[in-house]
Amino acid sequence: MVCKNCQERPVIKLTNSNIYLCKNCFIKYFEKKVKKTISDYKLIEKNDNIIIATSGGKDSTSLLYLLKKILKGRKDIKIIAIAIDEGIHNYRDKSLEFLKIFCQEHEVELKIFSYKEEFGKSLDEILKTYKGIPCSICGVLRRYLLNKKSKELKATKLATGHNLDDEAQSIVMNYFKNNIKISARLGPITGIKKDEKFIPRIKPLYFLTEKEVTAYAFLKGFMDKFNECPNSPYSYRGQIRDMLNDFEAKYPGTKHSIIMSFLELLPVLKENYRNNLHAINYCVSCSEPCSQKECKTCKYIKTVIKL
Amino acid sequence: MKIYLEKTNEYKDVEASTVKELLAKLKINPTTVIVIKNNELVSEDDKVSNKDEIKLLSVISGG
Ligand code: SF4
Ligand SMILES: [Zn+2]
Numbered sequence: 348m349v350c351k352n353c354q355e356r357p358v359i360k361l362t363n364s365n366i367y368l369c370k371n372c373f374i375k376y377f378e379k380k381v382k383k384t385i386s387d388y389k390l391i392e393k394n395d396n397i398i399i400a401t402s403g404g405k406d407s408t409s410l411l412y413l414l415k416k417i418l419k420g421r422k423d424i425k426i427i428a429i430a431i432d433e434g435i436h437n438y439r440d441k442s443l444e445f446l447k448i449f450c451q452e453h454e455v456e457l458k459i460f461s462y463k464e465e466f467g468k469s470l471d472e473i474l475k476t477y478k479g480i481p482c483s484i485c486g487v488l489r490r491y492l493l494n495k496k497s498k499e500l501k502a503t504k505l506a507t508g509h510n511l512d513d514e515a516q517s518i519v520m521n522y523f524k525n526n527i528k529i530s531a532r533l534g535p536i537t538g539i540k541k542d543e544k545f546i547p548r549i550k551p552l553y554f555l556t557e558k559e560v561t562a563y564a565f566l567k568g569f570m571d572k573f574n575e576c577p578n579s580p581y582s583y584r585g586q587i588r589d590m591l592n593d594f595e596a597k598y599p600g601t602k603h604s605i606i607m608s609f610l611e612l613l614p615v616l617k618e619n620y621r622n623n624l625h626a627i628n629y630c631v632s633c634s635e636p637c638s639q640k641e642c643k644t645c646k647y648i649k650t651v652i653k654l
Numbered sequence: 655m656k657i658y659l660e661k662t663n664e665y666k667d668v669e670a671s672t673v674k675e676l677l678a679k680l681k682i683n684p685t686t687v688i689v690i691k692n693n694e695l696v697s698e699d700d701k702v703s704n705k706d707e708i709k710l711l712s713v714i715s716g717g
């Protein structure tokens with residue numbers, strides 16, 4: 348087996364095809380794909396103020412590195428990294444240590460906001476009394492903080508490290524739970540431009556699989572240890588992920604197919620739920636955008652967090 | 655040969671001549687790991703022998 352392009356020793360077989368690539372050709376393939384996603388879907392515009400949601404994990408670290416590289420020389424565009432410290436002992440503390448050093452080395456401004464400071468308790472503390480699924484509450488709190496802080500920092504785009512696997516999982520989860528309406532907000536770029544209270548989200552790694560991102564992060568020497576959140580295996584998402592990976596192993600290309608058929612449906616979904624998406628309420632307690640009278644975060648604060 | 659599984663921080667002992675065979679014997683889904691042989695990333699078709707130092711890194715991060 349040799350690299351399809353240059354006859355060198357291959358390091359990877361691309362997930363949805365029979366193509367083998369060597370280290371250099373794979374890095375080129377990866378970076379080209381990110382650039383193509385950015386231009387095809389117009390993820391970045393003139394004078395953008397981009398906030399990158401980082402965690403110290405492989406996805407957001409690769410994203411941070413690449414956006415910095417791709418946008419080098421663009422004086423009109425600003426990049427800031429923000430990280431949410433949920434307060435997960437032995438996991439987030441370690442990844443944030445790594446992130447601080449990475450941002451310093453790559454000269455990116457980093458701002459960290461913690462659950463403890465913003466809500467009064469860390470996730471570990473919350474989970475002592477909250478007996479629901481950790482990711483349900485954690486996901487709500489994180490999305491809330493990301494949106495709120497991006498706004499305070501006057502972001503025009505919020506870039507996240509979501510990869511093809513993450514998106515395929517979300518699509519299938521929404522399908523299984525009869526939440527198609529939520530899927531109308533997925534895709535490489537989301538959010539309602541007209542609404543100043545909701546920052547458009549962009550996903551430059553949209554068409555790259557989790558395995559490809561891991562390989563890239565490893566080859567670039569970003570890290571050689573990839574930790575998993577201790578709460579992650581218990582999640583519904585975790586089970587969907589395992590199921591999709593089982594299918595992928597038996598029927599290569601499954602995850603790509605989910606994404607491609609979803610992208611064909613997306614314009615229809617957006618059109619169908621357009622009125623719905625625009626009918627955003629603002630939380631009576633904190634005035635963040637939400638779908639009901641009071642946002643989920645404020646409800647959590649009053650019930651489980653203040654306990 | 656000894657294989658290091660980073661996710662669970664353990665060593666497993668298996669006999670195999672290719673990466674693919676090795677993963678099959680360990681019942682590990684190839685889409686969930688990257689394989690490092692002597693500190694280099696290798697594809698599933700790569701040959702392995704007793705002299706090689708093999709490490710499996712989970713691609714799943716979650717969070
Ligand atoms: S895996 Fe779940 S609990 Fe862990 S950081 Fe992600 S959302 Fe939070
Ligand atoms: Zn090559």
Ligand SMILES: [Zn+2]
Pocket residue numbers: 630631632633634635641642643644645646
């Ligand atoms: Zn609120």
